[in-house]
Amino acid sequence: MDLYAKGNDIILHQPDFDLDQTLDCGQAFRWVKTGGDEYTGAFLNIPLRISCVDKTDGVFRLYDVTEQEFETVWADYFDLNTDYAELKRRFSQDETLSKACEYAWGIRILKQDAWEALSSFIISQNNNIPRIKGIIGRLCDRFGGYPTAEQMYGQTAEALEYLRSGFRAKYIVDAIEKIQSGEIDLERIKTLPTDAARDELMKIKGVGPKVADCTLLFGMYKVDAFPKDVWVKRVLERWYPNGLPEEVKGSEGIAQQYLFHYIRTGKGEF
DNA sequence: TTCCAGGCGTATC
DNA sequence: GATACGCATGGA
Numbered sequence: 001m002d003l004y005a006k007g008n009d010i011i012l013h014q015p016d017f018d019l020d021q022t023l024d025c026g027q028a029f030r031w032v033k034t035g036g037d038e039y040t041g042a043f044l045n046i047p048l049r050i051s052c053v054d055k056t057d058g059v060f061r062l063y064d065v066t067e068q069e070f071e072t073v074w075a076d077y078f079d080l081n082t083d084y085a086e087l088k089r090r091f092s093q094d095e096t097l098s099k100a101c102e103y104a105w106g107i108r109i110l111k112q113d114a115w116e117a118l119s120s121f122i123i124s125q126n127n128n129i130p131r132i133k134g135i136i137g138r139l140c141d142r143f144g145g146y147p148t149a150e151q152m153y154g155q156t157a158e159a160l161e162y163l164r165s166g167f168r169a170k171y172i173v174d175a176i177e178k179i180q181s182g183e184i185d186l187e188r189i190k191t192l193p194t195d196a197a198r199d200e201l202m203k204i205k206g207v208g209p210k211v212a213d214c215t216l217l218f219g220m221y222k223v224d225a226f227p228k229d230v231w232v233k234r235v236l237e238r239w240y241p242n243g244l245p246e247e248v249k250g251s252e253g254i255a256q257q258y259l260f261h262y263i264r265t266g267k268g269e270f
Numbered sequence: 271t272t273c274c275a276g277g278c279g280t281a282t283c
Numbered sequence: 284g285a286t287a288c289g290c291a292t293g294g295a
Binding site for chain 2: 026027121124125126127128129130131132167171205206207208209210211214227228229230231232260264
């Protein structure tokens with residue numbers, strides 16, 4: 001990763017990064033495409049506009065970002081200190097993963113806020129990506145940005161009807177209440193080993209293995225968590241009936257992203 | 271109209 | 284522990 005400041009912007013060189021593949025692949029739901037190869041979104045309440053200015057070499061422009069903000073916020077959020085080229089080399093020892101990594105070459109894991117990941121993936125269950133974005137968009141409109149659990153204290157399922165999130169509203173409320181009471185402490189859960197952290201998250205109503213693993217992977221950077229949604233289950237049935245290959249050990253979640261994108265949008269190979 | 275979507279709670283065996 | 288079913292909503 002190399003970068004330099006240009007005016008008020010940061011210019012970043014990162015070949016293993018594609019905006020469409022990373023920001024519109026179903027791991028985060030509030031990045032909006034605002035130009036040909038430009039997205040606008042936020043981490044917590046810190047906004048960002050980012051565009052790809054050279055697709056061939058992988059050059060990006062982050063608008064109105066200081067070097068300090070880049071180092072303390074965006075380098076971490078976009079997981080820029082992880083060597084994805086090395087990960088892809090490792091995964092590509094496996095034939096199917098090799099194709100998935102070639103197809104979805106520009107995916108990176110976004111290190112999101114734990115509460116946003118938890119609540120977003122509660123909303124995601126038995127739902128489709130356009131509608132998930134709609135529900136989260138209405139939530140952010142109401143609060144002027146993604147609300148913290150604290151900001152949502154006191155919300156009832158009835159009060160959340162404007163979201164049109166259906167049966168999931170009561171699950172969001174249960175998560176808020178357990179955080180409010182201290183029964184669930186996301187900062188503490190982050191420090192636990194993956195299995196223990198998953199058990200804690202699953203104490204929340206509406207949080208099963210899949211939602212818990214998405215929270216662990218995208219909201220707590222537990223890259224050994226491997227969320228199994230309907231698409232990934234198809235991948236496992238089709239290519240890995242006897243389990244995942246040795247090459248992904250310890251980084252199952254990152255491998256999962258390549259496979260998820262490959263099966264969900266690749267279609268042709270399936 | 272029916273089917274499906276980054277699943278899970280509940281009932282039942 | 285496994286399996287069947289209902290669940291809100293809206294796009295295809």
